[in-house]
Amino acid sequence: NAGVTQTPKFQVLKTGQSMTLQCAQDMNHEYMSWYRQDPGMGLRLIHYSVGAGITDQGEVPNGYNVSRSTTEDFPLRLLSAAPSQTSVYFCASSGTGTGELNSPLHFGNGTRLTVT
Amino acid sequence: AQSVAQPEDQVNVAEGNPLTVKCTYSVSGNPYLFWYVQYPNRGLQFLLKYITGDNLVKGSYGFEAEFNKSQTSFHLKKPSALVSDSALYFCAVRPPPDKIIFGKGTRLHILP
Numbered sequence: 442n443a444g445v446t447q448t449p450k451f452q453v454l455k456t457g458q459s460m461t462l463q464c465a466q467d468m469n470h471e472y473m474s475w476y477r478q479d480p481g482m483g484l485r486l487i488h489y490s491v492g493a494g495i496t497d498q499g500e501v502p503n504g505y506n507v508s509r510s511t512t513e514d515f516p517l518r519l520l521s522a523a524p525s526q527t528s529v530y531f532c533a534s535s536g537t538g539t540g541e542l543n544s545p546l547h548f549g550n551g552t553r554l555t556v557t
Numbered sequence: 558a559q560s561v562a563q564p565e566d567q568v569n570v571a572e573g574n575p576l577t578v579k580c581t582y583s584v585s586g587n588p589y590l591f592w593y594v595q596y597p598n599r600g601l602q603f604l605l606k607y608i609t610g611d612n613l614v615k616g617s618y619g620f621e622a623e624f625n626k627s628q629t630s631f632h633l634k635k636p637s638a639l640v641s642d643s644a645l646y647f648c649a650v651r652p653p654p655d656k657i658i659f660g661k662g663t664r665l666h667i668l669p
Contacts, residue, residue: 474657481566483661484601484647499656531600535657543589545603546649546657 443467447532447549454522454556462517462552464532470547472535473515477501477528478551484531490515522556529553559584561650563660570638571668578633578663580648588652590631592622595645595662604646607631618642638667 448463466473474489476499486499490509504526506518515534519526533546561582570576582588590607605616612624622633633646648660 472657476659481661483563484659486656486658489656497656500658533601533657543606543608543651545591545606546593546601548601550600 445532445534445547445549447530447552449552450550452552452554454519454554456522456524456556458522460519460522462519462530462532462554464515464517464549465513466515466532466534466547467513468534468536468547469512470534470536471512473509474499474533474546475505475507475515475517476531476533477526478531479528487517487530519554524556527554527556559650559652559655559658561648561658561660563646563648563663565663566661567664567666569666569668572640573637576633576635576638576642576665576667578646578648578665579630580632580660581628581630582648582650583629584650584652584658586652588650590622590624591649591651591657592616592620592631592633593647593649593659595647597644601647604633640667640669643667 445466471492475487476484485501487505488507490496496507530552532549535546536544592604593601595601605614607614607624615621620635645662647662651657
């Protein structure tokens with residue numbers, strides 16, 4: 442059981458470049474989300490999705506796009522990377538069905554992104 | 558706006574002493590409440606959650622949490638701290654069926 446898989450683990454970009462962080466889960470979870478973790482700032486929600494075809498903004502959505510074409514995948518796109526987007530990014534998923542709303546988030550291992 | 562507050566950036570406790578990591582929240586309705594732990598250079602692991610009923614919830618590694626509805630708090634506790642408990646702890650809330658939001662985290666240092 443793979444759980445939540447994030448790729449790549451590490452990435453270095455130059456300012457202005459674009460890239461996609463991949464996230465896939467094999468638990469048939471409807472809810473998927475992206476967080477960024479910065480020292481002293483905790484985990485901040487970027488975007489989230491409650492099912493295929495449905496996405497919504499979190500606390501810090503600017504500079505990021507998401508789409509949810511399948512239940513399994515939830516990629517995060519950086520349109521034009523900036524040094525302020527240097528961070529560790531976590532994808533997480535959970536169930537949303539009856540009796541699942543109180544189920545914990547399952548996290549990927551994170552992607553460490555550096556923008557120079 | 559919905560928010561989660563962890564008022565202490567860092568908590569220092571001597572090994573063997575009880576520990577408390579504080580969390581308060583401001584969300585609508587009756588949210589689900591969680592604690593997660595992050596060890597150095599690792600991802601986040603689930604510790605425990607609050608389900609309606611008993612206000613004292615028991616979780617992994619001997620941790621427990623006390624829910625107080627009137628104070629909108631969900632403090633993490635452990636009767637006797639271990640050096641291996643040193644880590645970053647996050648409180649999270651989920652006002653169903655909405656997004657899950659986290660506090661800023663509290664770094665716990667257990668002193669030998």
